[in-house]
Amino acid sequence: xxxxRLFVGACALFFVAAxxxxxxxxxxxxxxxxxxxxxxxxxxxxxxxxxxWEANGNQYPTTMTGLAGMCFLMEGSTYKxxxxxxxxxRAVAWYLKRSQPNGMLGNPNNPTETGRYMYGxxxxxxxxxxxxxxxxxxxKRKELEKLLTKAVLFICKAQTDxxxxxxxxxxxxxxxxxxxxTITQLQALRAARNAxxxxxxxxxxxxxxxxxxxxxxxxxIIYSLAHGQPVNGxxxxxxxxxxxxxAFSAGDYxxxxxxxxxxxCKENIPFGKGRLAxxxxxxxxxxxxxxxxxxxxxxxxxxxxxxxMRWTDFRKTMYxxxxxxxxxxxxxxxxxxxxxxxxxxxxxxxxxxxxTLPIYQR
Numbered sequence: 001x002x003x004x005r006l007f008v009g010a011c012a013l014f015f016v017a018a019x020x021x022x023x024x025x026x027x028x029x030x031x032x033x034x035x036x037x038x039x040x041x042x043x044x045x046x047x048x049x050x051x052x053w054e055a056n057g058n059q060y061p062t063t064m065t066g067l068a069g070m071c072f073l074m075e076g077s078t079y080k081x082x083x084x085x086x087x088x089x090r091a092v093a094w095y096l097k098r099s100q101p102n103g104m105l106g107n108p109n110n111p112t113e114t115g116r117y118m119y120g121x122x123x124x125x126x127x128x129x130x131x132x133x134x135x136x137x138x139x140k141r142k143e144l145e146k147l148l149t150k151a152v153l154f155i156c157k158a159q160t161d162x163x164x165x166x167x168x169x170x171x172x173x174x175x176x177x178x179x180x181x182t183i184t185q186l187q188a189l190r191a192a193r194n195a196x197x198x199x200x201x202x203x204x205x206x207x208x209x210x211x212x213x214x215x216x217x218x219x220x221i222i223y224s225l226a227h228g229q230p231v232n233g234x235x236x237x238x239x240x241x242x243x244x245x246x247a248f249s250a251g252d253y254x255x256x257x258x259x260x261x262x263x264x265c266k267e268n269i270p271f272g273k274g275r276l277a278x279x280x281x282x283x284x285x286x287x288x289x290x291x292x293x294x295x296x297x298x299x300x301x302x303x304x305x306x307x308x309m310r311w312t313d314f315r316k317t318m319y320x321x322x323x324x325x326x327x328x329x330x331x332x333x334x335x336x337x338x339x340x341x342x343x344x345x346x347x348x349x350x351x352x353x354x355x356t357l358p359i360y361q362r
Contacts, residue, residue: 029316031350034323037330038347039075042068043087045331045340051090055338059112062105062120065091066127067344073127074351074360078134092131092144095124099147103154116167118158122184125151126191130357133195148197155185156203162213162225163206178224179239180281182210186246191359211243212257219260220268237268238279241286248292259301262289266298266309280335280345283318287349290314292362322346 046053046068053064069091072084079088099105105124106117113120125148132144158169164177165185186207193199213230214221220235221243240261247258265286290311299308325332325346332342355361 029319031319031323034326035075035347035350038326038332038343038350039071039084039330041330042071042340042343042347043084046087046090051094053091053340053344055112055341056336057112059338060116060120060341061110062107062113062117063123064338064340064344065094066120066123066125067348068340069127070123070130070357071344071347071351073130073134074348074354074356076354076356079131079140080135080137088131092128095128096143096147099151101150103150103152105151105154118155118165118167118169118181119184121151121155121158122181122188125155125188126184126359129188129191129195129197130359132197133191133358145197148192148195152189152192152197152199155189156200159185159203159206163208163210164225165207176224176226177210178226179211179214179221179236180242182207183239183242183246183285186211187359190246194358208246211246214239214243215257215260219264221261235264235268237265238282238285241265241269241282241289244289245285248289255301262293262298262301265289280337280342284345284348287314287318287352288360291352291360294362318349322350 042053050061051065052061053068054061055064069088072082072088075084076082077084077088079085079092082088095105098107100108104117104121105128106113106120108114108117128144128148128151132141132148135141135144154169155165158171159165160170160175160177162175162177164179164182166173166176166178166181170177186204189199189204189207193204210225211221214225216222216230216232216235218232218235219240220237221239222230222234223236223239244258244261244265247261269282269286290309293309293311295310295312298310299305302308322332325334327333330343331339332346333339335342352360
């Protein structure tokens with residue numbers, strides 16, 4: 001299913017796709033070499049024996065493998081062919097080998113995942129769904145379909161009564177939920193549904209309602225409903241940016257909330273202007289949103305705004321920021337989670353214009 005069909009309500013009528021690349025107009029914006037170096041570093045950093053990726057201190061392998069694997073799919077490689085097909089196959093084999101009978105993709109015996117396994121569940125499901133969507137080998141499709149069906153069921157069962165997700169399942173976490181994990185599951189479920197895996201509509205509807213319920217009068221998303229109702233001053237820009245991405249990828253047709261989230265982010269996120277708290281996470285999601293809006297989408301939504309947000313402008317600032325921050329070996333080492341995490345996030349942003357995966361397409 002084309003991602004272009006999933007725009008938010010009436011907003012879908014306004015979005016006009018911008019050209020796939022502006023590099024010909026401005027050589028400074030050509031990031032092909034930056035991406036190549038980054039992908040080559042990521043390929044070399046894959047665990048030789050296991051096929052996974054890890055954060056600092058061998059942490060969060062389920063999450064890191066999903067994020068890294070997506071970068072190779074965005075390059076155009078698939079399970080069967082392409083420069084990085086072997087990296088993709090090894091990552092898929094790792095998930096198939098370590099997934100639990102109940103559909104959990106993580107390893108509950110890994111101390112770095114015991115208390116945060118839902119992040120890995122979301123990013124792993126996203127990656128596997130994108131692999132499945134491009135696979136035409138019948139035997140491999142059946143194997144992946146079985147794994148994905150169980151992974152989706154695990155996500156659905158882990159949802160809280162409020163409609164969100166926490167770091168662990170609702171049962172393990174006493175019903176706690178928060179925005180960032182909720183958004184990770186919501187995008188994973190959309191990718192699975194796009195690929196043809198059954199996802200209960202009620203699960204997505206409850207999750208979208210959760211994000212709406214987390215919205216303050218100013219239009220920002222709060223951390224968690226477990227700590228009370230949303231009030232002005234409790235907003236978190238990274239979470240709001242992620243909510244916008246889900247508004248585009250989860251089929252939420254209520255333009256009112258989407259416009260609130262977009263406006264809040266536009267007014268509160270200084271792109272590419274130095275280190276900010278959680279700015280990798282923030283840039284990861286909001287880059288997706290600005291890319292989908294293109295050069296005309298924001299202006300159509302907010303015609304009264306004299307300073308419209310445009311992908312061309314965002315791209316110029318963000319690409320320069322990312323190119324300048326890349327290490328000589330092709331990686332990005334900023335951030336506290338680790339080099340694999342930051343490199344994967346930045347490569348995702350730099351490859352949005354490739355348009356290879358439905359979840360990121362206009």
